[in-house]
Amino acid sequence: MKFERKDLLGLEELSRGEIEFILETAGSFVEISERPIKKVPVLRGLTVVNLFSEPSTRTRISFELAEKRLSADTVNITASSSSVVKGETLKDTAKNIEAMNIDMLVVRHNAPGAPHYLADVLHCPVINAGDGPHEHPTQALLDLLTVKQKRGTFEGLNVTIIGDILHSRVARSDIWGFTKLGAAVTVCGPPTLIPPDIESTGVTVSYDLEEVIPRSDILMLLRIQTERLKECFFPSIREYSDFFGLDSAKLERAKPDVLIMHPGPLNRGVEITPEVADGPRSVILDQVRYGLAVRMAVLYLLSGGELKSEDSD
Amino acid sequence: MKFERKDLLGLEELSRGEIEFILETAGSFVEISERPIKKVPVLRGLTVVNLFSEPSTRTRISFELAEKRLSADTVNITASSSSVVKGETLKDTAKNIEAMNIDMLVVRHNAPGAPHYLADVLHCPVINAGDGPHEHPTQALLDLLTVKQKRGTFEGLNVTIIGDILHSRVARSDIWGFTKLGAAVTVCGPPTLIPPDIESTGVTVSYDLEEVIPRSDILMLLRIQTERLKECFFPSIREYSDFFGLDSAKLERAKPDVLIMHPGPLNRGVEITPEVADGPRSVILDQVRYGLAVRMAVLYLLSGGELKSEDSD
Amino acid sequence: MKFERKDLLGLEELSRGEIEFILETAGSFVEISERPIKKVPVLRGLTVVNLFSEPSTRTRISFELAEKRLSADTVNITASSSSVVKGETLKDTAKNIEAMNIDMLVVRHNAPGAPHYLADVLHCPVINAGDGPHEHPTQALLDLLTVKQKRGTFEGLNVTIIGDILHSRVARSDIWGFTKLGAAVTVCGPPTLIPPDIESTGVTVSYDLEEVIPRSDILMLLRIQTERLKECFFPSIREYSDFFGLDSAKLERAKPDVLIMHPGPLNRGVEITPEVADGPRSVILDQVRYGLAVRMAVLYLLSGGELKSEDSD
Numbered sequence: 001m002k003f004e005r006k007d008l009l010g011l012e013e014l015s016r017g018e019i020e021f022i023l024e025t026a027g028s029f030v031e032i033s034e035r036p037i038k039k040v041p042v043l044r045g046l047t048v049v050n051l052f053s054e055p056s057t058r059t060r061i062s063f064e065l066a067e068k069r070l071s072a073d074t075v076n077i078t079a080s081s082s083s084v085v086k087g088e089t090l091k092d093t094a095k096n097i098e099a100m101n102i103d104m105l106v107v108r109h110n111a112p113g114a115p116h117y118l119a120d121v122l123h124c125p126v127i128n129a130g131d132g133p134h135e136h137p138t139q140a141l142l143d144l145l146t147v148k149q150k151r152g153t154f155e156g157l158n159v160t161i162i163g164d165i166l167h168s169r170v171a172r173s174d175i176w177g178f179t180k181l182g183a184a185v186t187v188c189g190p191p192t193l194i195p196p197d198i199e200s201t202g203v204t205v206s207y208d209l210e211e212v213i214p215r216s217d218i219l220m221l222l223r224i225q226t227e228r229l230k231e232c233f234f235p236s237i238r239e240y241s242d243f244f245g246l247d248s249a250k251l252e253r254a255k256p257d258v259l260i261m262h263p264g265p266l267n268r269g270v271e272i273t274p275e276v277a278d279g280p281r282s283v284i285l286d287q288v289r290y291g292l293a294v295r296m297a298v299l300y301l302l303s304g305g306e307l308k309s310e311d312s313d
Numbered sequence: 314m315k316f317e318r319k320d321l322l323g324l325e326e327l328s329r330g331e332i333e334f335i336l337e338t339a340g341s342f343v344e345i346s347e348r349p350i351k352k353v354p355v356l357r358g359l360t361v362v363n364l365f366s367e368p369s370t371r372t373r374i375s376f377e378l379a380e381k382r383l384s385a386d387t388v389n390i391t392a393s394s395s396s397v398v399k400g401e402t403l404k405d406t407a408k409n410i411e412a413m414n415i416d417m418l419v420v421r422h423n424a425p426g427a428p429h430y431l432a433d434v435l436h437c438p439v440i441n442a443g444d445g446p447h448e449h450p451t452q453a454l455l456d457l458l459t460v461k462q463k464r465g466t467f468e469g470l471n472v473t474i475i476g477d478i479l480h481s482r483v484a485r486s487d488i489w490g491f492t493k494l495g496a497a498v499t500v501c502g503p504p505t506l507i508p509p510d511i512e513s514t515g516v517t518v519s520y521d522l523e524e525v526i527p528r529s530d531i532l533m534l535l536r537i538q539t540e541r542l543k544e545c546f547f548p549s550i551r552e553y554s555d556f557f558g559l560d561s562a563k564l565e566r567a568k569p570d571v572l573i574m575h576p577g578p579l580n581r582g583v584e585i586t587p588e589v590a591d592g593p594r595s596v597i598l599d600q601v602r603y604g605l606a607v608r609m610a611v612l613y614l615l616s617g618g619e620l621k622s623e624d625s626d
Numbered sequence: 627m628k629f630e631r632k633d634l635l636g637l638e639e640l641s642r643g644e645i646e647f648i649l650e651t652a653g654s655f656v657e658i659s660e661r662p663i664k665k666v667p668v669l670r671g672l673t674v675v676n677l678f679s680e681p682s683t684r685t686r687i688s689f690e691l692a693e694k695r696l697s698a699d700t701v702n703i704t705a706s707s708s709s710v711v712k713g714e715t716l717k718d719t720a721k722n723i724e725a726m727n728i729d730m731l732v733v734r735h736n737a738p739g740a741p742h743y744l745a746d747v748l749h750c751p752v753i754n755a756g757d758g759p760h761e762h763p764t765q766a767l768l769d770l771l772t773v774k775q776k777r778g779t780f781e782g783l784n785v786t787i788i789g790d791i792l793h794s795r796v797a798r799s800d801i802w803g804f805t806k807l808g809a810a811v812t813v814c815g816p817p818t819l820i821p822p823d824i825e826s827t828g829v830t831v832s833y834d835l836e837e838v839i840p841r842s843d844i845l846m847l848l849r850i851q852t853e854r855l856k857e858c859f860f861p862s863i864r865e866y867s868d869f870f871g872l873d874s875a876k877l878e879r880a881k882p883d884v885l886i887m888h889p890g891p892l893n894r895g896v897e898i899t900p901e902v903a904d905g906p907r908s909v910i911l912d913q914v915r916y917g918l919a920v921r922m923a924v925l926y927l928l929s930g931g932e933l934k935s936e937d938s939d
Contacts, residue, residue, distance in 0.1 A: 033727050034727070037671035037672070038671070038673070038727070038729075039670075039671040039699070044352075045350035045351070045352040046350070047351075047378060047381060047382070049374075057703060058722060061675075061701060061703060061726070062726065064701050065673060065701060065726055065728070068673060068699040068701070069673070073352070073381040075374060075377050075378060075381070077370060077374060088577075088578040088579060088581075089581060092577075092578065092579055092581075095598055096371065096577065096598070096601050098598070099598040099599075099601035099602045100374070100375065100378055100601060100602070100605055101346050101347070101351070101602065101605070102378070103351075264718075264722065265718065266718055268715065268718075285721055285722070285724070285725040286725075288722050288725035288726060289725045289726070289727065292726055292727070357665075358663040358664070358665040359663070360664070360691060360694060360695070362687075386665070386694040388687055388690050388691060388694070390683060390687060402894060405890075405891065405892055405894075408911055409684065409890065409911070409914050411911070412911040412912075412914035412915045413687070413688065413691055413914060413915070413918055414659050414660070414664070414915065414918070415691070416664075
């Protein structure tokens with residue numbers, strides 16, 4: 001079997017079969033990441049450009065490590081130094097990158113749809129590393145891989161995503177991913193942070209975390225951006241924590257095998273307490289670990305066809 | 314034949330034969346950039362340092378891609394993080410780099426002559442990636458390669474460079490290059506942006522774009538920096554565009570096979586309209602493409618002698 | 627013999643034998659740095675992360691060059707772009723890095739002890755590249771290597787460290803290193819810049835540079851940070867230079883074979899005059915050169931055990 005798409009732009013357009021194929025491929029890369037020498041030659045001789053027009057560390061590093069473990073050469077373009085990003089239109093950025101004849105592009109951009117536009121113009125594969133509040137497909141794939149590795153199946157699972165659903169590309173991609181694979185998704189947060197039309201995506205809405213905890217198999221906390229406080233989405237950090245922060249007391253009513261997830265970076269004491277983040281039910285660091293495997297898998301699949309002869313190297 | 318210089322500092326000091334030799338070498342690298350695996354081992358084991366004391370994206374990326382396609386290791390030093398650049402004299406920068414025993418240095422610096430000073434002190438080859446308003450030799454070489462690939466010859470061509478000639482290192486290097494290879498160069502712009510002594514370099518001056526268009530084979534637009542407006546070099550962006558911006562109306566009077574060039578990044582709607590930039594006569598993206606080949610050629614030639622045994626690898 | 631530690635955190639905890647073993651290993655890397663092809667495959671397939679939460683150029687570049695000469699892949703994380711550094715606790719930084727399963731970490735951090743904490747949590751080797759005013763072990767090791775290469779022995783040498791001892795991690799690491807190897811260390815500077823308890827480390831204190839110069843074999847000048855002036859540690863740059871800056875006049879009273887050292891970057895005209903910095907007794911550039919060899923040695927030794935089969939490659 002072969003992955004037939006040129007790009008990875010979002011989970012909305014992927015079929016269940018395609019998502020499962022990526023997860024299966026990622027599973028084999030989990031093993032490679034545990035070896036003393038983690039480097040394999042599948043992208044040898046190819047150059048991957050990481051174009052990040054928004055600051056990011058963990059996603060950029062995860063991609064860069066994944067690329068290097070696949071033996072690719074990497075070039076980083078970041079917003080602060082980038083006339084490609086700031087001084088010209090996205091159209092010119094795209095055309096210039098095309099003219100340089102690079103082999104693959106990983107792009108984070110604050111404009112929703114920017115990776116889709118680039119994918120349209122460029123002949124090389126494009127991977128969306130987050131486009132504004134729209135999608136963050138590799139994050140959702142690593143969340144899915146974490147659940148798959150811990151639970152084996154998605155059927156019958158209740159996944160609850162808690163916090164700022166409105167501004168979260170992680171929530172959006174996770175909703176597509178988990179519902180396609182057969183899980184039931186609930187989103188939970190203050191009404192100001194839940195998009196009004198969210199139920200059309202097939203999720204259940206709750207404004208009461210205590211009520212949803214007992215029936216959840218996965219509790220996925222989202223990072224609260226303190227900027228949102230200034231924008232009056234909620235009255236205070238303390239009130240947010242009281243109602244929607246996960247602490248040991250609330251966790252007592254959860255299923256014994258609940259998984260606690262968070263895309264990071266953590267606001268310890270805001271959306272999650274240290275005891276819960278570091279506790280036995282937390283799989284937050286597994287998410288980071290599986291993130292590398294998922295990104296290796298995506299890079300591998302998108303470069304696929306061209307690299308067969310190199311593979312046997 | 315072998316390139317006999319240690320450094321590439323500017324086109325002023327190169328002979329016609331040397332320029333032609335670089336362009337010929339670059340021609341063979343154009344083909345390599347079209348292959349599925351673009352990497353060749355000619356700089357394997359060598360470390361190239363890219364020292365950029367001015368922000369730059371496209372030139373830095375073009376050099377970094379060229380270095381990686383030649384299998385060099387690269388280390389980037391940028392102004393924002395650089396005590397080497399800011400906290401010490403250029404003399405100390407040079408001596409420290411020398412002590413680290415690197416193999417090649419690519420340098421962009423706001424002080425004209427800085428690369429020449431470094432070349433003098435360092436034993437390794439130095440490539441000028443732009444020194445203030447002085448020279449930008451690899452940009453001029455890629456402009457020359459673009460014209461050579463499209464037209465085959467320089468003899469009898471009329472090259473018109475339009476815009477801020479006064480502050481442009483690209484204009485300066487292009488003037489040296491095109492006149493040495495036998496083309497006739499005209500510079501065109503508002504009188505405030507034309508250096509008073511420019512005719513001593515062998516160019517013709519015009520203040521009237523409409524007048525020079527019909528006899529031009531090449532129209533090279535330069536980027537207008539909006540800072541120049543504050544410095545009162547011209548009254549308004551709109552007036553500049555009316556007189557010196559290239560649009561479809563002005564282009565109607567051009568030769569049918571005129572080439573439209575621009576070093577980028579484009580100010581769409583200022584010095585060039587989108588229709589012209591994206592139109593059939595534009596070779597702007599060819600310039601970007603050939604830029605990589607030119608930089609690979611320069612890196613290859615300057616490393617030359619030492620690497621013969623590696624070449625057959 | 628084998629280096630038995632997992633990490634290099636400081637010279638305080640190293641035995642004389644361990645320091646001598648590192649210096650001996652570094653000696654063999656000095657030769658490699660003089661070859662036309664300086665790259666050796668001892669870290670091939672491994673990824674080293676350089677996490678710098680304080681700006682640095684020369685130390686970062688020296689490490690990055692050392693890593694690349696050993697064929698490691700490198701990933702740079704710098705403060706300005708780094709949510710790993712700023713947006714989360716050091717604990718979370720550590721756990722995230724651990725989850726990504728990197729092979730080695732080089733860390734500069736403004737908090738004393740941060741590398742020790744990371745070393746405790748991470749399974750991979752950690753190298754301290756400077757932790758606040760605490761230690762900078764590779765700088766001290768390169769100072770030691772420079773003296774060893776120039777003098778052969780440490781026994782009976784009088785080493786004088788001059789300037790801002792209070793805030794200097796270089797001074798602290800140098801004191802541990804030189805005294806352990808048998809040299810006598812004097813620290814010299816204005817009383818405000820000498821820590822009150824410094825004599826407990828075995829050094830002699832002097833407030834009079836002219837008095838200590840005649841009996842010194844090594845004069846190590848430290849960089850004066852102009853910020854210290856605002857904090858009222860000394861009355862003026864000029865007064866500092868008069869009393870503690872090294873110039874040709876003061877140097878006349880020195881031993882004929884005295885070595886002048888400085889960790890860089892130089893404040894020419896403040897703690898050292900250009901004539902002295904560039905004069906025949908200065909070994910400042912040897913320090914830079916040996917720095918690369920020391921860092922290669924440390925990376926090699928800490929990766930040691932696992933890499934034997936690669937070594938014969």
